[in-house]
Amino acid sequence: MVEKNIRIKDIARLAGVSVGTVDRVLHNRGRVSPEALQKVTAVMEQIDYKPNLLARTLGSNKNYRIAAILPDPNQDPYWAQSSLGITQAQLEWAQYGIQVELFLFDLLDRDSFQKTAHRVHLARPDGILIAPTFYHEALPIFELFRETDIPFVLFNTNIPEAKPLSFIGQNLLQSGRVGAELMNLGQHEKGTLAVLHIDEDIQDSVHLLEKERGFREYFKEKSKIDFDIVDFNMNPKDPSFEDQFKTLLEDKNLRGVFVSTSKGTAVAASIIEKYGREDIRLVGYDMLEENLRYLKSGVIDFLINQNPKRQASLGISHLVNHLMFKKGTPSTDLFPLEVITQQNVESYLGSGIH
Amino acid sequence: MVEKNIRIKDIARLAGVSVGTVDRVLHNRGRVSPEALQKVTAVMEQIDYKPNLLARTLGSNKNYRIAAILPDPNQDPYWAQSSLGITQAQLEWAQYGIQVELFLFDLLDRDSFQKTAHRVHLARPDGILIAPTFYHEALPIFELFRETDIPFVLFNTNIPEAKPLSFIGQNLLQSGRVGAELMNLGQHEKGTLAVLHIDEDIQDSVHLLEKERGFREYFKEKSKIDFDIVDFNMNPKDPSFEDQFKTLLEDKNLRGVFVSTSKGTAVAASIIEKYGREDIRLVGYDMLEENLRYLKSGVIDFLINQNPKRQASLGISHLVNHLMFKKGTPSTDLFPLEVITQQNVESYLGSGIH
DNA sequence: TTTTAAAATGTGTACGCACACATTTACTTT
DNA sequence: AAAGTAAATGTGTGCGTACACATTTTAAAA
Known part of the structure; x- marks a missing residue:
């Protein structure tokens, strides 16, 4: 028959403590005696607890704000595609209380990039997706983000020194x-x-x-x-x-x-x-x-x-995974180098997701 | 500020009825007076209600069994990849109370296909993913599935007459x-x-x-x-x-x-x-x-x-979307015809998801 | 020993929805 | 008019987790 999934409640019972204590251990929120900790970790080692992400998300009931920083889609159809990816992500996550806001800068104007980034930083979002097209201007921005502990994901352009939560793009x-x-x-x-x-x-x-x-x-x-x-x-x-x-x-x-x-x-x-x-x-x-x-x-x-649309939407997903589901995200997500020809182009246009 | 998502409760309040009635209207479970129905639908037309899928899934608390029917992975590395896709889906959905069971048949034996399919049918799963490699033997099987109202998804091989919930594969x-x-x-x-x-x-x-x-x-x-x-x-x-x-x-x-x-x-x-x-x-x-x-x-x-792994895992996802999330699934999901060369092969191997 | 504070632990409610069940209303039948 | 029945509607609990808060235990101070 179906094996019931193990719940926090079950761990509590097995360890002989209350769910509150288990919760504290799982999220190390402190205030746990060494003995209790030992009992819970002992149980945890025996069983394979997989938290129910649905319940977790529902229960935590948080509203996250994510900012996406990219060039103005009107200047270049490439960025228009990226922007579509953001819109898609917006719709996808809206019902889970995740608000994605778009911040645009002028593709040709380094100053505009800097200003936009600062504006985002002042708004203190919970996470940031950014296309750091201007290398030199981007570095101090990352410093800012890190100082204020705002997780950020890079896409399109990689700047490894930035030490982002993850990078999404191609080699x-x-x-x-x-x-x-x-x-x-x-x-x-x-x-x-x-x-x-x-x-x-x-x-x-x-x-x-x-x-x-x-x-x-x-x-x-x-x-x-x-x-x-x-x-x-x-x-x-x-x-x-x-x-x-x-x-x-x-x-x-x-x-x-x-x-x-x-x-x-x-x-x-x-x-x-x-x-x-x-x-x-x-x-x-x-x-x-x-x-x-x-x-x-x-x-x-x-x-x-280069799949700009998917790069953008996946960037948001990575942030959501990090913020809401507390899931680990891969530090780099390198997209496949898809070859489009006369004969396979239709197959790419047809399938929405890929 | 953040616009709170609309809940059933809100609809009930706006329509001047109880959540129970709204629930009955939304899922047309009958037992609703014409007036109540009218009031609720009136509200529904005004607002854009998006049910919280997390809460829905958590609340319904159902355990679905999905059967996957495909050739024995030991006979052919192609099917071994498909099988990996199923395993991946198994892990992904296990925590949501979805049980995916593998049913294998002999790639070269039409009889074995038939017998396996019948065995699956007797088990009455809630959904079926099937690779119907034997056309003639498959048709009566689909008839069975339809008679017992078990939704099924085809992958790898398309048989349009089967009228499946969806087909996943390539042109x-x-x-x-x-x-x-x-x-x-x-x-x-x-x-x-x-x-x-x-x-x-x-x-x-x-x-x-x-x-x-x-x-x-x-x-x-x-x-x-x-x-x-x-x-x-x-x-x-x-x-x-x-x-x-x-x-x-x-x-x-x-x-x-x-x-x-x-x-x-x-x-x-x-x-x-x-x-x-x-x-x-x-x-x-x-x-x-x-x-x-x-x-x-x-x-x-x-x-x-041909991305057999992803075909399989996506097949399961489609069934889950249908069963658990009551989401519409595309009737055909044609995968892109990806061209792999010496130079781009690594980029495909690297990225896990794609 | 009693008092007091801090530490440890337990309990209860909320999240949004589904669904079983209780209650109310409307309509027959006697 | 009372009783009976079915339809309509409302209420409450559970799903698994998070988190605030209440309660208990422990240890230090008086």
Whole structure:
């Protein structure tokens, strides 16, 4: 028959104490005699007590406030996806008394990042999810969080020195290697490969350079073809941007283009299409609506999915697990480097959860 | 400030009735006067009541038994993974009074399938997760389940006529197309492609033929190269098996091999390695340990991940959502067709959840 | 020894819902 | 009009835990 789950009450009975004492031992709230402690721990070692999380959550009846700090979703469809993940998490956890509040900063403005973070800190939430896109500005912020004992989870960009509760994202070096692998596939002629960092804030490319490093590493180690790999930092706002790009495309030896950002992928695709160079292998990032169109039409050959939506929603889940369920969270949750092609893209769009 | 969630009690107060009446209306347990019903529904339309699932589950205090019917994991590492998914679900839900019991049948024995299913039916579980690998034997079983009102979820193999609570798996036609795409990538010489169904029970290949259909469809539609596509049903237990395979590999025009099963992928890889034909493109299924070795060494070029473990664990979750949380479950949950390569395989192994 | 405070332990209520059961109301039947 | 019955409605307890508070025990101080 069904083995009844062991309850605190059962432990109390077995140890010959009251539930209050067991509770104090379990959560070490002090005020327990050595003998009682011994009796309870003895029982605990014998049996496998698994607290009923439902009852725990219901009983504790706490309202937690979680703050999510990320760039303005209106500036970039990538962050719009992240923001959707937050919204999803909001709905999911609302009924458990968890309030998720969004704090946005300007993607291009380091000052705005700092100010937003400070504003969040003043609000003293119970947990923080943050995309620390500005390395230098982020460090003192983490210091603040730690001083006030607010647990925080990083996503998208890893800063190990931050010692966060956990980091959610991808291994960027490996991501670059996957990009290179997809670029290399079936190539059989020598030529040029271009790595493009298309971003409005070139400064912040530490993050992107990691992908490039992986890309180059792969070709050094693995490829049978000795490609000429060139890289460019491009700002689409720059008036000479399209000319630069055009010059690149006029090179008849150009075999492929690897773009390190999701927005940049769409930009690159549009120009490649405009100049009719669909023969060039184009590898980029993320299932933005625009990118999907170019993937389907064959301008983009591969996308590497960073799954921003899920990164964000899982970040909130990690915080909830920590705050409410007192569950341990993995210190790093590295997402798989999903390869999206013309043929499997539909299967990714269909399944909501994954 | 935090908006308190609306409780049944609140609805009762607003409608001027007792919680009992509200409860009866919400779950239409009858015995409610038209006036009371009207009053409560009026309130319900005004407000957005979201029942607290924690309290609901805790309060109902039911013990559900779920039966999982699948092939013996010892016969095939693919099913061993599924079985792991069940074990995981067992642990996850045990504390909520949900008992998951495993019922195994012989992968090669239709009779065993039937008997196991009947045995499960006699036990009258509250829900059933089943991998209906034998189409004809499965149909009358579903009839039984439906007669006794036991909700059942299909995984791995879809049988739409079964009208299950939900189906969890992949689109096999699309899966074949993805296989073809990976096969076609970078090929630039005419030649032969082989589709291999390596299975001990050739009869049951309806399921596998769907993949082949997708494979051929892709080449008809998309490929610039006019490949000669041949297919074989092979039984590794057959004494002539290796000879057959050897003959195939001796064809210098052979460009690629697509294997429709996970176990078969490993078998094919071992023979290809033995005869030193690593130049041949090999596309197969699933992250079995053996397959991972061949992928890393380059014998296997691509794997399509069917995620059997997650299919199983999610199947149980769907049943739990239906039984315990009374949540609607999607009628089909099609998993993404994940492409595994040498470079992204680690990222899949690392992340536990995905 | 008695008093007093602190430490240890036990008890009771709340969390939101489900459900069994008690009570009230409305309607027949005699 | 009284009794009887079924329908309608309300009340109370339990689920397993957290936590505030009451009670008991212990040890130190008078």
